[in-house]
Amino acid sequence: xxxxxxxxxxxxxxxxxxxxxxxxxxxxxxxxxxxxxxxxxxxxxxxxxxxxxxxxxxxxxxxxxxxxxxxxxxxxxxxxxxxxxxxxxxxxxxxxxxxxxxxxxxxxxxxxxxxxxxxxxxxxxxxxxxxxxxxxxxxxxxxxxxxxxxxxxxxxxxxxxxxxxxxxxxxxxxxxxxxxxxxxxxxxxxxxxxxxxxxxxxxxxxxxxxxxxxxxxxxxxxxxxxxxxxxxxxxxxxxxxxxxxxxxxxxxxxxxxxxxxxxxxxxxxxxxxxxxxxxxxxxxxxxxxxxxxxxxxxxxxxxxxxxxxxxxxxxxxxxxxxxxxxxxxxxxxxxxxxxxxxxxxxxxxxxxxxxxxxxxxxxxxxxxxxxxxxxxxxxxxxxxxxxxxxxxxxxxxxxxxxxxxxxxxxxxxxxxxxxxxxxxxxxxxxxxxxxxxxxxxxxxxxxxxxxxxxxxxxxxxxxxxxxxxxxxxxxxxxxxxxxxxxxxxxxxxxxxxxxxxxxxxxxxx
Amino acid sequence: xxxxxxxxxxxxxxxxxxxxxxxxxxxxxxxxxxxxxxxxxxxxxxxxxxxxxxxxxxxxxxxxxxxxxxxxxxxxxxxxxxxxxxxxxxxxxxxxxxxxxxxxxxxxxxxxxxxxxxxxxxxxxxxxxxxxxxxxxxxxxxxxxxxxxxxxxxxxxxxxxxxxxxxxxxxxxxxxxxxxxxxxxxxxxxxxxxxxxxxxxxxxxxxxxxxxxxxxxxxxxxxxxxxxxxxxxxxxxxxxxxxxxxxxxxxxxxxxxxxxxxxxxxxxxxxxxxxxxxxxxxxxxxxxxxxxxxxxxxxxxxxxxxxxxxxxxxxxxxxxxxxxxxxxxxxxxxxxxxxxxxxxxxxxxxxxxxxxxxxxxxxxxxxxxxxxxxxxxxxxxxxxxxxxxxxxxxxxxxxxxxxxxxxxxx
Numbered sequence: 070x071x072x073x074x075x076x077x078x079x080x081x082x083x084x085x086x087x088x089x090x091x092x093x094x095x096x097x098x099x100x101x102x103x104x105x106x107x108x109x110x111x112x113x114x115x116x117x118x119x120x121x122x123x124x125x126x127x128x129x130x131x132x133x134x135x136x137x138x139x140x141x142x143x144x145x146x147x148x149x150x151x152x153x154x155x156x157x158x159x160x161x162x163x164x165x166x167x168x169x170x171x172x173x174x175x176x177x178x179x180x181x182x183x184x185x186x187x188x189x190x191x192x193x194x195x196x197x198x199x200x201x202x203x204x205x206x207x208x209x210x211x212x213x214x215x216x217x218x219x220x221x222x223x224x225x226x227x228x229x230x231x232x233x234x235x236x237x238x239x240x241x242x243x244x245x246x247x248x249x250x251x252x253x254x255x256x257x258x259x260x261x262x263x264x265x266x267x268x269x270x271x272x273x274x275x276x277x278x279x280x281x282x283x284x285x286x287x288x289x290x291x292x293x294x295x296x297x298x299x300x301x302x303x304x305x306x307x308x309x310x311x312x313x314x315x316x317x318x319x320x321x322x323x324x325x326x327x328x329x330x331x332x333x334x335x336x337x338x339x340x341x342x343x344x345x346x347x348x349x350x351x352x353x354x355x356x357x358x359x360x361x362x363x364x365x366x367x368x369x370x371x372x373x374x375x376x377x378x379x380x381x382x383x384x385x386x387x388x389x390x391x392x393x394x395x396x397x398x399x400x401x402x403x404x405x406x407x408x409x410x411x412x413x414x415x416x417x418x419x420x421x422x423x424x425x426x427x428x429x430x431x432x433x434x435x436x437x438x439x440x441x442x443x444x445x446x447x448x449x450x451x452x453x454x455x456x457x458x459x460x461x462x463x464x465x466x467x468x469x470x471x472x473x474x475x476x477x478x479x480x481x482x483x484x485x486x487x488x489x490x491x492x493x494x495x496x497x498x499x500x501x502x503x504x505x506x507x508x509x510x511x512x513x514x515x516x517x518x519x520x521x522x523x524x525x526x527x528x529x530x531x532x533x534x535x536x537x538x539x540x541x542x543x544x545x546x547x548x549x550x551x552x553x554x555x556x557x558x559x560x561x562x563x564x565x566x567x568x569x570x571x572x573x574x575x576x577x578x
Numbered sequence: 579x580x581x582x583x584x585x586x587x588x589x590x591x592x593x594x595x596x597x598x599x600x601x602x603x604x605x606x607x608x609x610x611x612x613x614x615x616x617x618x619x620x621x622x623x624x625x626x627x628x629x630x631x632x633x634x635x636x637x638x639x640x641x642x643x644x645x646x647x648x649x650x651x652x653x654x655x656x657x658x659x660x661x662x663x664x665x666x667x668x669x670x671x672x673x674x675x676x677x678x679x680x681x682x683x684x685x686x687x688x689x690x691x692x693x694x695x696x697x698x699x700x701x702x703x704x705x706x707x708x709x710x711x712x713x714x715x716x717x718x719x720x721x722x723x724x725x726x727x728x729x730x731x732x733x734x735x736x737x738x739x740x741x742x743x744x745x746x747x748x749x750x751x752x753x754x755x756x757x758x759x760x761x762x763x764x765x766x767x768x769x770x771x772x773x774x775x776x777x778x779x780x781x782x783x784x785x786x787x788x789x790x791x792x793x794x795x796x797x798x799x800x801x802x803x804x805x806x807x808x809x810x811x812x813x814x815x816x817x818x819x820x821x822x823x824x825x826x827x828x829x830x831x832x833x834x835x836x837x838x839x840x841x842x843x844x845x846x847x848x849x850x851x852x853x854x855x856x857x858x859x860x861x862x863x864x865x866x867x868x869x870x871x872x873x874x875x876x877x878x879x880x881x882x883x884x885x886x887x888x889x890x891x892x893x894x895x896x897x898x899x900x901x902x903x904x905x906x907x908x909x910x911x912x913x914x915x916x917x918x919x920x921x922x923x924x925x926x927x928x929x930x931x932x933x934x935x936x937x938x939x940x941x942x943x944x945x946x947x948x949x950x951x952x953x954x955x956x957x958x959x960x961x962x963x964x965x966x967x968x969x970x971x972x973x974x975x976x977x978x979x980x981x982x983x984x985x986x987x988x
Contacts, residue, residue, distance in 0.1 A: 301701070305841070350797060356706040380701030382709065463681060470680045477678035479663040482613070483838070519699040525721050528728075539728050544711035548798025551711050552728045553825075556753055 073266070077103045077238070079436070080258055080267035082245055082281055084111035086221060086425045087417050088273035089228035094429035096235035098442035103265060104229070104237060105258070107244035109546025110501035110509075112225035114275045116422070117509065118352070118384025120299075120330045120338055122313060123217035124420040125162070127182025127190060128325065133399040136185040138424035138431075143187075143215055149426055150219060153227035154454040156333040162216035162313035165198065165207035165369060171317040175211040178318075182213070189214050204309055204372050216313055220333045221422050222509040223454065226497075228425075231452040233498055235445065240265075241499055242546065245274075248284040250408065256285075271432055273414045276349045276387045282415070285408045290401070290415050294349045295386040297324060297341025298358045300366075302377040303517050307335040314369055321395040324386070325419065327365035334484075334512060339366040339373070341384065345392035354381045379517050389416035400424070402431050412436070455493045455510060459485040480530070481523040483516020491530050502531055505545040528552075583607035584894065585673060585686035587664050587839065590619020591880045592871020593692035594647035595887035596894075600690075601654045603895040609684065610651070610658035611675055617651065617658060618644030619694060620717070621880065623724045626745055628772070632881035643880060667843040669864050688866050688894050691840055691854070692887070695872040697742075698832040705737075707794030710801070716742040716830040720749065729753060731826025735803050736760040737791045739767040739774070741878060741965075743830020748777035750828075757781075758822055761789040761805050766939045768832075768965050770878055792819060794827065803827055833876045843867065850918035851875040858921045858930040859893020859902065860886070868894055875920050875933060878967055882933075889931060913986025915940075917964065927977045934968045936987060944988050947972065949980040962987070 079095055081088045084106030095102045108114070123146045126139035150157035166172050175192055182190045193212045198205065201212070233239055240262060248270065249257040255268040274281045279292040302309075309329075316326040324343035331337050342358045363375050389398035401415035412432055417424070436442060458469060458476050470477040475489035494510035495502050504520075507513060507527060514520035514527070528542055528551065539552035584600050586593045589612030597610050616622060621629070624640030631637055634646065651658065662677035672685045697715040714722070714730055720742060722728045732755050736743045739762040747757045760778060765788050767774050778785050786805070792814055793804035807818035835853040837845070845862045848855045853874040854862040861868050870887040877883050896902040908924040910932075917935040924930065934945075940962045947954040947970075954976050959968065977983075 353708045354706050359704050381704055466681050474678035477676055479676055518696045519701050521696050521715055521718060524718060549711040550799055553731055554729050556723060556727050556729050
């Protein structure tokens with residue numbers, strides 16, 4: 070094992086759900102591993118901007134890695150979430166046919182799912198659809214009881230924390246600029262924060278995986294960002310659906326259609342759209358798509374109203390299929406055929422969240438074929454998340470406040486998040502202290518007032534506990550400063566020039 | 579379980595006035611529950627003047643206005659809890675409160691809802707574009723600047739001409755920022771005329787009516803917004819799109835009464851006001867639960883909040899004496915030009931103050947109260963404006979023996 074600080078056996082590029090799953094999987098062995106992440110925190114790419122669905126695996130073509138990993142991932146997902154204290158709910162999914170012609174497609178989907186090894190799929194009729202989902206319009210549905218939901222960012226954070234706990238190093242705000250193949254073996258990875266030496270590289274850079282592959286001369290991959298916009302609905306209307314509700318997928322479209330996704334926290338997501346765009350950092354929402362989403366969702370769920378929307382956002386799929394072709398290309402999970410010890414994880418779009426753990430296991434298998442990995446006897450698979458005060462019973466709440474009065478201060482009114490939870494989140498082992506880092510870890514600012522009440526309080530908690538100056542408080546790291554400083558004593562130009570004020574000028578100037 | 583005669587949820591303008599009024603009515607056993615670490619609520623961050631003209635016939639700042647009530651609360655030893663959040667309210671007048679002392683249950687004969695309102699956000703009005711930092715609601719910016727001593731930005735665009743947005747336009751100029759423009763989606767301002775004059779025109783800040791923000795740029799911090807004009811039919815006029823370089827977007831796009839607790843208790847809300855439906859004494863559909871101030875309807879001046887609180891406390895006192903009986907139930911009907919009315923139902927023939935807002939600005943209007951074909955009262959109004967609440971008092975004699983009540987504007 071390498072002993073130098075910047076020398077590693079394996080460097081994972083990208084701290085998304087796949088990169089963090091690989092990190093945790095490798096930490097089960099005696100290897101020195103690092104994760105390089107360009108952002109201020111883990112999970113900030115596609116991993117925090119998706120539907121949060123643990124797919125069953127009936128959408129994917131039999132024989133593909135997508136199908137294999139999805140089915141495998143679905144079956145082991147609950148155990149993973151239990152180990153990592155991550156929310157998981159098996160709520161089931163309905164793919165709803167609106168017209169007779171679509172029933173054929175449902176049967177095909179079921180057949181595909183059966184072939185892939187998905188359990189318990191059934192076609193249900195109108196009455197059963199109405200019984201399961203009284204508010205949904207449709208004539209029949211494919212019912213998949215194995216489909217579940219999770220929190221994609223909490224899972225990523227949990228995987229990362231558990232990996233860290235088991236010895237993996239994380240370097241945030243660290244962007245890979247280029248990679249040199251070293252004589253003999255291994256790589257030198259040059260970043261904005263200095264260089265790292267590693268014998269293995271795992272390219273888990275999501276949208277930028279093509280760029281990373283090109284750094285070692287592998288030019289055959291191309292990732293197209295394909296944007297999906299979502300609306301988030303108020304928790305007040307969580308009763309609208311009980312299951313995930315999807316339309317019948319359309320051939321040649323690289324998405325699953327605008328669907329309704331209950332989240333683990335009781336909101337409903339409406340989306341996503343499916344739009345190839347130019348830039349990989351364009352997370353804008355657009356007025357046309359926002360209107361389209363409401364209209365499309367309304368086709369299933371006539372009760373839906375734009376007035377229920379509390380927020381909109383978008384995520385980018387890392388697609389290999391060009392827009393001219395659409396559809397899905399299979400995951401690439403393999404060692405480069407031109408450069409040894411360079412493992413490419415390319416085109417990890419949906420169902421990448423479900424497949425993250427199986428992909429990670431495959432990476433270990435690939436390495437294990439060449440170098441025998443010794444297992445790490447001190448590996449601890451368990452990790453505890455932040456205790457959610459609001460979810461405790463009354464006696465526990467009383468005890469908690471007695472032990473820690475900070476539990477008695479509710480900072481976020483909508484989601485009922487306490488000061489203690491904010492502090493725990495801000496004390497995360499990665500030192501990520503932007504508002505978004507706090508938000509993902511606690512849900513503070515995610516409610517219907519969108520931080521109107523708690524944002525100022527969180528800013529004050531951060532400033533007081535970490536001795537930050539205003540400029541260091543950010544929304545999401547880097548250049549996203551929240552405040553320009555303290556209030557100044559300057560009198561503005563436009564104020565000076567006003568007659569009214571200059572008349573009283575003796576007082577002012 | 580601790581028992582109280584009256585519990586007031588919220589220690590802002592409405593809650594303080596209600597507490598003082600209760601005490602004056604001889605109600606002894608009161609408790610104000612306030613989530614913040616001081617009484618006075620949002621008034622504390624409103625350091626501009628203009629408060630109290632109606633109530634105290636002098637112009638006060640927000641903190642001064644609040645202090646007048648706080649002094650009386652303190653002098654009369656009315657009990658209050660600070661840093662205490664009511665997390666649950668039941669139809670049986672029970673509340674659960676969380677603070678650093680623990681989790682406590684209270685029950686009261688009367689609950690007065692005085693939780694105020696919150697600001698509408700970017701998400702609620704679906705402004706498209708990127709998601710950088712530098713987007714604040716006007717009230718949050720006001721709190722950061724006036725109470726926390728931070729500066730939120732240097733080049734500011736304000737969307738919405740609500741009063742807080744107008745006040746903040748002036749405030750930001752005085753703090754050395756540049757306020758490029760205030761854009762208002764409607765063809766008229768949604769703020770008070772005096773604020774338009776004193777906060778925008780006196781400082782040369784252009785008000786762009788029928789304009790809105792159609793895009794937001796910036797990856798880290800906000801780097802600009804695109805504004806565009808809204809055509810007659812409500813669509814964006816594409817050629818009017820223009821980019822403005824700025825680092826901050828302030829939103830002053832409406833206030834929503836904060837009724838999450840009310841909903842949990844099963845209180846029926848009015849979709850137009852966003853507040854509870856109440857009778858002429860501010861009583862909700864749940865006997866013993868009353869509402870006043872911005873949680874009932876968003877007011878434009880705080881004096882009216884105080885007056886409303888004092889007014890509903892008359893009903894609270896009657897309720898405690900067992901005199902608040904339901905003698906009839908008349909649903910107040912509204913003509914097309916009126917957006918809403920409070921109260922929504924009448925239970926007894928009493929002197930009643932009605933509050934309205936109109937849908938459109940207009941001149942030389944007549945407000946008509948009628949029972950079927952019979953005219954009850956007429957009031958002519960020189961000028962009406964959605965930004966200005968209209969308050970009209972009808973006497974018990976006016977309302978004696980009516981079967982229906984319709985109010986319309988002609």
